[in-house]
Amino acid sequence: MSDVLLDIKNLELRYGAAIAVRDISLSVRRGQLVAVIGNNGAGKSSMVRGATGLVCPSGGQVHFRGEDTTGLSADRKVSRGLVMVPEGRLLFPDQTVEDNLILGAYLRGGLKHQASRSALERVIGLFPRLKERLHQQAGSMSGGEQQMLAIARGLMAQPELLIIDELSLGLAPKIVDQLMRALTTLNKEGLTILLVEQLASHALAIADYGFVIANGRIAREGPSSVLSRDPEVMEAFLGKKKSTISTPKPKE
């Protein structure tokens, strides 16, 4: 079982009296790109918060790299290699792009280490747009560039697993395609990715495996090629109407 990187078992999460996550079991293997889809309020973001340690789960376990990390705080998890790109980006808007990136490497000792400097070079290579804007305030960039920066900042922590919550939020179709392609590239280079996404068609197109969350539970799971042909999933998330926007080609 050593190739299971993240293993969530029977996760339960409450906010006061309200149950956000009832019972979610989900595992991500090393090298996989896993998609999680579901309606608003189904419990996707809460699941992410429970897995990353932003909220302490009220039940169940979260194992990362074989160790029990339930209840471990988010910053400790980051230092172990579990990094999240939060919903809505949450950049440090008044700081420059470069500062945002350096802060991403905070737990890796900033830019003092060779590893962080090469990570910086890598993310700039992946998103050349950021290089042009290194000294610009993060908050002054367009939505697409901000999302690139959010991902890049996550990568600066040199994660083993990158969890991305709502990649496509507020982005033009062309940019979504670009970012989806960037994720595919990162995944091919060996990064394990858990993508939580509303644009189910896009997410399933690049993922190996998918989970559907409904009412705080896993409603369906399977290889993404199977899921995207599942009639119920198609009706609920892929739309009855034929999509007129471009869809990235499935991963070969």
Place this chain on the structure above:
Amino acid sequence: MRYLIPLGFFAFALILAAVPLMAANEYALRLFMLFLIYGMIAVGLNVLVGLTGLVSLGQAGLFALGSYTGAILATRLGFDIVACCIGAAIVSGAFGVLLAYPTMRVKGVYLAVVTIAFGIIVENVAIEWQSLTGGTTGLSSIPRPNVFGIKLSGFAFYGVLAVTLFVFTLLIQNLKISRYGRTMLAVSQSETASRALGINPTGLRMLAFVVASVTAGIAGTFYAFLNSYISPDIFTFSDSVRFLLMVILGGAGSTFGPVIGAYILTYLPEYLQQFQLWQKFAYGALLLLVMFALPRGILGTFRLAFDRLRPADPIPDVAEGLPVETTLRHKKEMWTAELVASALTVRFGGLSALSNVSLRVKGGEIHALIGPNGAGKSTFVNTISGFYRPDEGRCELDGVELTGRRSLEIARLGLARTFQNTELFGELSVLENVMAGYDQRLSYGLLQALLRTPRMRREESECRRAAIGLLGFVGLSQYGNEAARSLPFGLQRRLEIARALAGKPRLLLLDEPAAGLTTQEIDDLEAMIRRIAGLGISVLLVEHHVDLIMALADTVTVLDYGEVIASDNPAAIQNDPRVIEAYFGTSPERAETAA
């Protein structure tokens, strides 16, 4: 829950009536009267701290102003206590307006510094203006309190103080549950959203400052009469800190919290006298301990614990709601609301975010605005809604010039908007958010709010029913009582739509309403927008979901690099090579075969 507050007032009245009967000696009664005076200050300051979220560390200055005004009027002009109170209220109220003025420019800690400065100035003037204030020796031989020439006995004066504090607490409770309390809370959470809903943040902050000043001023006059002697060293900075502590310790924003806080901080020093040299240490340590154990103040924390235990409030009854048709429909002849933007140019530094953009949203039309990220869509939205000023060009709604008007005026003219990153009033309930959106349609004033007149109640109930109806319209009925911030992101967007609609707009500006929604939810949104347009409200839709735009829009305008590159019907836009190049990325034909 509904009976908790009335029960509290009943208990409060009983205690106030019982104390003089049980007081052991004159000293005990005097100490209690001192508490009543501090209570008045705390209750008034609570409006500022608990509702508008502003901090004042200059209350001792206002207290001193009231005290000196009352004392001078009584000693020099022989006014009775009622006239003195009115004089003090006017003087300190005027200074309250003056103090509110800096809030237009400074916030948070900076504002606290401004109020500290004010307190220092008042203290210094009291010392130096000897001819009026008696300098450091202060003013003595203030006459015993009298009303219309009749001298008040100790017990009668107690009665005056007790009734005043009771009435202040009651009036401020009434203020809190009226449109004023609601919008003050709203302003403290998002000033941007408040302006977009036509709520005037400056006016509300000024009102809060005036309430806090008038109560402190009246309390000051009572203090002068109680003590029959005042001097500058009674009104120091540390007193200001103590008044603020009363509010925070008791629970900012709660009805009785400040009263409890005032009680504790009046009596605590008395009890701690047994520690002698360590008295101040014990005082500080105790405060530290209480605030650590009860982070939201005494009543605030108990309330939170109580809310967790008791069953949830019943969800507002859907049947109570007014149908949106009644709430929103404009008269047929008004269906012309037309937004015309002509040649708008906006520059940031040397950069043109918009250059020469013209756009026309016809009455009852759904007009989509699309373009790559960074094309200037958000700038356009912020410009027509009055958050940015255009460098060139102008825009009008229904023939009324919008350029140069403030965002809140534009909102009142009938332009409502939502925000890309949602700007909800997070701590308010879902229902209260929509009710705050309805505020510009309420017409009752301050006096009616304080007295809860029938008209106020009628308008409030109408506002509530309209809000319930709107929540049903956007499918959030079952979330009515929850805090807005606890809603999932996608539902927060729907709540923003309901809140924007509550003001009965002529034109609704939706900034990426479908972001973060699944296909099914987008279908619901599509139906919702159609119904909104069907009610005669023009819609300007900024969106990335191409399916939604193609299904809904009558006209699509495309922006790229701050310029309009195309404006036409959806079918033509989809085949425009420039739009495909700038926005879609791949040609639609290819995408169809790929999908």
